[in-house]
Amino acid sequence: MNWDEFEYWGKHISQWSADYHKTLRDRPVRSQTVFGETAAQLPLSPPDRAEAMDTIMGDFETIVMPGITHWQHPRFFAYFPANAAPPSMLAEMLVSTIAAQCMLWQTSPAATEVETVMVDWLRQALGLTEGYLGVIQDSASSATLSAVLTMREKATGYTGNRDGLATKGHMRIYCSDQVHSSIDRACWVAGIGQANLIKISTKGHRFGMDVDALRSTIAADRAAGHTPAGIIAITGGTGIGACDTLGPILQVARDEDLYTHLDAAWAGSAMICPELHSDFWADVDGFDSIVFNPHKWLGAQFDCSVQFLRDAQPQLNTLKIEPEYLKTTGESVTNYSEWTIPLGRRFRALKIWFLIRSYGLEGLRLRIRNHVTWAQEVCEEIRKLAGFEIVTEPILSLFSFRCPGDDADQQRLVDALNDDGRIYLTQGSFREQKIIRFQVGQFDTTRDDVMIAHSVIQEVWEKIK
Numbered sequence: 001m002n003w004d005e006f007e008y009w010g011k012h013i014s015q016w017s018a019d020y021h022k023t024l025r026d027r028p029v030r031s032q033t034v035f036g037e038t039a040a041q042l043p044l045s046p047p048d049r050a051e052a053m054d055t056i057m058g059d060f061e062t063i064v065m066p067g068i069t070h071w072q073h074p075r076f077f078a079y080f081p082a083n084a085a086p087p088s089m090l091a092e093m094l095v096s097t098i099a100a101q102c103m104l105w106q107t108s109p110a111a112t113e114v115e116t117v118m119v120d121w122l123r124q125a126l127g128l129t130e131g132y133l134g135v136i137q138d139s140a141s142s143a144t145l146s147a148v149l150t151m152r153e154k155a156t157g158y159t160g161n162r163d164g165l166a167t168k169g170h171m172r173i174y175c176s177d178q179v180h181s182s183i184d185r186a187c188w189v190a191g192i193g194q195a196n197l198i199k200i201s202t203k204g205h206r207f208g209m210d211v212d213a214l215r216s217t218i219a220a221d222r223a224a225g226h227t228p229a230g231i232i233a234i235t236g237g238t239g240i241g242a243c244d245t246l247g248p249i250l251q252v253a254r255d256e257d258l259y260t261h262l263d264a265a266w267a268g269s270a271m272i273c274p275e276l277h278s279d280f281w282a283d284v285d286g287f288d289s290i291v292f293n294p295h296k297w298l299g300a301q302f303d304c305s306v307q308f309l310r311d312a313q314p315q316l317n318t319l320k321i322e323p324e325y326l327k328t329t330g331e332s333v334t335n336y337s338e339w340t341i342p343l344g345r346r347f348r349a350l351k352i353w354f355l356i357r358s359y360g361l362e363g364l365r366l367r368i369r370n371h372v373t374w375a376q377e378v379c380e381e382i383r384k385l386a387g388f389e390i391v392t393e394p395i396l397s398l399f400s401f402r403c404p405g406d407d408a409d410q411q412r413l414v415d416a417l418n419d420d421g422r423i424y425l426t427q428g429s430f431r432e433q434k435i436i437r438f439q440v441g442q443f444d445t446t447r448d449d450v451m452i453a454h455s456v457i458q459e460v461w462e463k464i465k
Contacts, residue, residue, distance in 0.1 A: 001053065009053055017089070021072065025449075028421025029073045031066065038067040069424070074445040077453060078426040080238070080266045081441040085299035087358035091351035092301045102345045104326060105333035112334055115349035122294070122306055122352070125272045125361055129285045134308040135339040136348045140265035141182040142341060143291035143307035144232070146315055147261035148173060148186040150289070151230030153318040154259050161318070165191045172221050174198050175232040176209035178242035180263060183232055192229070206395060207242035209233065215252050230259040233287070235280055236267020239428050239437075241395030243267070247283030254286075259314070261289040265305070266441075268292025270368050270396050272361055280396075288314070297371075298364060299443045300355055304348045315339060367443065371397040374450040375440040381454035382438075385461070391435045400428060400435040403461055407434035413457075416464050423453045 001009075041063045071082045102111035119134035137143045153160050156168050165171075171192050175183055177199040187197040198221070200214045218228050231253050233244040246262070253260045262284065264271070269292060271281050284290065290308040294300035309315055320338040328335065337343050356364075375397035383390050387404035403413045414427045414436055428437045440450055 005053065009057075012057075021086075021444075024070055024073050025075070027070055027073065029070055029076055029424035030078075030418045030421065031069045032419070032421065033067045038063060072442065072444075073424070074442050074449040075423045075453065076442045076445075077438050077440060077450075078424045080296050080439060081443065082295055082302045083297065083299045083441070083443040084301045085355055085359070085443050087354040088299060088301040088351040091354040095347045095350055098347065100347055102347050103337040103343050104328060104335045106328055108347065111345075111347040111349065112336060114347075114353060115336060116334060118349040118352040118356075119306060119308070121356060123308060125356075126268065126292070127271065127274065127277055127281065127284075128290070128308060132285075132290075132308045132310055133312050134306055135336050136352075137291070137305040137307050137340055138303040138342070138348075139305045140180075140263060140291045140293055141185065143289070143305055144182050144261065144263060145186040145189055146307065146319065146339075146341060147232075147259070147289040147291075148183075148190045148192065148230070150315045150318045151259045151261070152190050152192060154314055155227050155229035158317050160191075168227070170196050170226045171229040172196050172198055172218075172226050173230050173232060174200060174214055174218065174228070174258075176200050176202050176207075176234060176237075176242065176244060178202055178207055178237040178239055179232060179234055180238045180265070183263070196226075202242060204245075205393070206245075207237070207240060207392075208244040209249060211245070211248040211252060214249070215255075218252070218256055218258075228256055228258055230261065232261045232263060235262060235264040235284075236270075236396060236398075237263075238266065240392040240400055240430055240435075241267070241398040243280055243395060246281075246287070250283060250286045259289075260287045262287040262291070264290060264292045266293065266296050266398075267396055269294065269297035270372070272298075273365050273368055276396075286310070294352060294355075297368060297441050298355070299359070299367075300351050304351060309339075312339065368397075370447070371440040371445070374445075374447050375399060375438070377447075378438070378440075378450050378454055381451070382457060385454075385458055391430060391433075397440040398437065400430060400437050402433070402435055404465070410434040410436055412464060413461060416460050417457065420456065420460055422456050 072084055100108040102108045105112045115136055123132050152171060155171050173187055173192060184197060198217060200209050202208055203210050221228055231249060233246060233249050235243050270276055288310050291305060293305045295302040295304040316338055337345055376394050379390060379394050379399045382388055382401055389402045391400045391402055393399060402410055411427055414425055417423060417425055426437050428435045
């Protein structure tokens with residue numbers, strides 16, 4: 001392909017993209033293909049000769065698109081959103097065109113400096129105190145792993161990387177029983193082990209960690225000769241939106257000299273709304289590490305996760321490695337590859353710059369406020385359905401419910417709804433029962449999109465009950 005052809009197809013694909021988003025409501029939300037259907041249409045071997053771009057695009061339409069679940073569909077109520085606002089997509093086009101590898105300041109100074117400023121814009125937007133620095137990670141999983149590795153190194157006097165863990169004893173990480181599975185995986189990868197991730201019971205209307213149980217568990221572990229290393233709290237857990245009460249957890253951490261990490265991957269975006277701080281964000285300052293995903297609720301194209309650090313040095317002490325070929329001569333600069341596990345880095349900050357400037361914080365706040373309100377409204381309509389039960393009340397824009405029947409009936413309804421195609425929901429688990437999750441957060445959803453879910457649920461249930 002030469003650059004004239006690139007220009008032609010670039011315009012064509014831009015038009016295709018706009019048409020795709022304008023017609024999303026006409027498509028089923030979840031892919032309706034069966035396992036193996038896409039692969040069966042692909043040649044078993046690669047071509048020896050070049051093929052025309054119009055042929056490739058034609059195959060994209062007929063082979064790939066039927067197998068795509070439409071995460072940007074306005075009636076996507078499953079998981080959490082992976083939003084892609086138009087300015088963010090345009091920024092990603094520019095990033096792909098420039099194709100810079102932004103591992104060091106010198107490999108693209110603007111990428112590093114825009115990232116520094118954008119992280120601080122977001123710090124201000126979320127109401128975090130001055131002094132927090134940060135880095136853009138690919139996902140919350142990577143940020144959490146970075147924090148867990150830092151907990152491990154701090155607990156070993158920064159000797160774990162050098163010596164290994166064979167003689168370090170049992171290090172303990174504490175969290176609630178509502179954390180995301182990425183916490184478990186971080187403990188696996190860090191060598192701490194599943195058995196040393198101690199999950200504390202929850203209580204209260206937002207299912208926060210039982211702080212008294214946390215304190216007594218730490219004391220018992222110390223008495224048993226274990227080494228407490230850190231505490232992971234959550235604001236907006238994946239399952240039901242569980243939120244820990246942050247101040248008391250921080251007090252335990254201070255008393256025990258433990259490193260802290262706050263997982264606010266989904267709900268952190270909502271903290272650009274100041275009125276939510278007292279309920280969900282009180283005492284947040286003081287956490288050593290905080291992560292939230294602009295690629296979830298804020299509209300940034302995936303992938304884009306921001307980790308704030310109260311003091312960057314412990315994470316640098318854990319992750320920084322500097323062979324001669326990566327050294328920067330001259331004045332002191334920031335090299336964000338030293339803050340993260342991957343060496344290679346994309347220019348993720350550009351889409352944040354485009355996004356915030358295109359909508360302003362107030363435009364983004366309006367969307368989040370609407371989603372919270374509409375989730376509460378549709379929850380009340382589902383509550384009225386005969387035999388239906390709201391299991392967990394709305395926390396921000398997430399709630400869960402059950403239809404009449406046992407766990408098999410819950411799954412039967414979820415499958416029927418997703419096969420119907422008009423909306424997309426997922427099942428979950430809470431207190432050893434299957435639940436149906438409902439989360440509002442797609443960037444361009446409307447109140448009508450949200451409220452139609454009630455009638456679809458009622459209609460599909462009447463057909464299968």
